[in-house]
Amino acid sequence: MFNKDLGQHILKNPLVAQGIVDKAFLRPTDTVLEIGPGTGNLTVKILEKCKKVIAVEMDPRLAAELTKRVHGTPDQRRLEIMIGDFMKAKLPYFDVCISNTPYQISSVLVFKLLEHRPLWRSSVLMFQREFALRLVAKPGDSLYCRLSVNVQLFAKVEHIMKVGKNNFRPPPQVESSVVRMEPRNPPPPVEFKEWDGLMRIVFGRKNKTISANFKTDTVEEMLENNYKTFCATHDRMIEDPLNIRAKIHGILERVGVAEERAAKMDQDDFLRLLVAFNEEGIHFC
Numbered sequence: 001m002f003n004k005d006l007g008q009h010i011l012k013n014p015l016v017a018q019g020i021v022d023k024a025f026l027r028p029t030d031t032v033l034e035i036g037p038g039t040g041n042l043t044v045k046i047l048e049k050c051k052k053v054i055a056v057e058m059d060p061r062l063a064a065e066l067t068k069r070v071h072g073t074p075d076q077r078r079l080e081i082m083i084g085d086f087m088k089a090k091l092p093y094f095d096v097c098i099s100n101t102p103y104q105i106s107s108v109l110v111f112k113l114l115e116h117r118p119l120w121r122s123s124v125l126m127f128q129r130e131f132a133l134r135l136v137a138k139p140g141d142s143l144y145c146r147l148s149v150n151v152q153l154f155a156k157v158e159h160i161m162k163v164g165k166n167n168f169r170p171p172p173q174v175e176s177s178v179v180r181m182e183p184r185n186p187p188p189p190v191e192f193k194e195w196d197g198l199m200r201i202v203f204g205r206k207n208k209t210i211s212a213n214f215k216t217d218t219v220e221e222m223l224e225n226n227y228k229t230f231c232a233t234h235d236r237m238i239e240d241p242l243n244i245r246a247k248i249h250g251i252l253e254r255v256g257v258a259e260e261r262a263a264k265m266d267q268d269d270f271l272r273l274l275v276a277f278n279e280e281g282i283h284f285c
């Protein structure tokens with residue numbers, strides 16, 4: 001009956017569903033965006049606590065089932081169902097997002113929410129356990145990675161609940177966890193592509209030194225090209241001869257991170273590094 005390609009594992013434990021809704025701290029004035037409502041086990045509980053739910057569901061069969069579930073109840077006029085793919089949808093205004101969606105879209109979902117404007121208040125999201133632990137990981141944790149720093153740059157993320165496989169029908173193959181995200185408002189004044197370009201390099205091999213990660217032909221070639229383009233477009237002289245390896249190394253030494261490892265560095269370390277590179281005209285995108 002359920003479509004595996006759409007990750008349809010229905011949350012059957014009402015206590016877990018209630019726990020998720022409680023952790024969203026909904027207000028009676030809130031508009032809630034629910035992604036992938038399925039048969040509506042979370043939806044009906046969300047509707048009890050807020051003004052309006054806008055639910056985006058890809059499977060028209062389940063959307064019809066949910067419509068039937070609220071039909072003739074007072075909730076009917078407070079539920080709007082958008083049939084379609086969340087990833088392609090133009091999102092409406094919302095205060096809070098709640099989602100239990102297929103795990104293969106986790107990463108894109110998080111960044112789509114973080115890019116959305118105006119910024120929302122919080123999101124309560126179910127993910128595969130390991131993905132959730134990556135989102136909250138801190139420097140030194142084994143799961144600390146590029147995803148952790150990229151998401152934590154824009155949001156405060158908190159692990160709020162473990163959910164075992166048997167709470168779903170059919171049970172998925174992996175354990176799940178619920179996290180709450182609160183976007184940093186205002187967002188940090190960092191150009192994300194530039195930041196992520198640096199993260200790709202330093203987390204390339206996160207247990208190697210920063211210096212080792214920069215010392216590859218691909219990285220040096222890319223940064224040299226970016227540097228030349230920057231100089232050409234900003235009326236700046238290019239050193240002759242240009243020794244990009246020495247230039248990069250000088251910056252890493254000055255910031256004091258050449259022998260550090262990304263696995264142990266925090267947001268502030270990365271920000272200092274990015275600013276130092278940019279001041280020298282070296283860019284990552």
Ligand code: SAM
Binds near residue numbers: 008010011057100
């Ligand atoms: N939220 C319900 C629950 O907790 O019982 C259903 C959860 S089920 C894991 C995931 C739901 O997301 C399914 O209803 C599926 O059809 C829907 N879905 C999958 N991919 C989607 C997408 N890209 N956009 C919107 N809905 C999607």
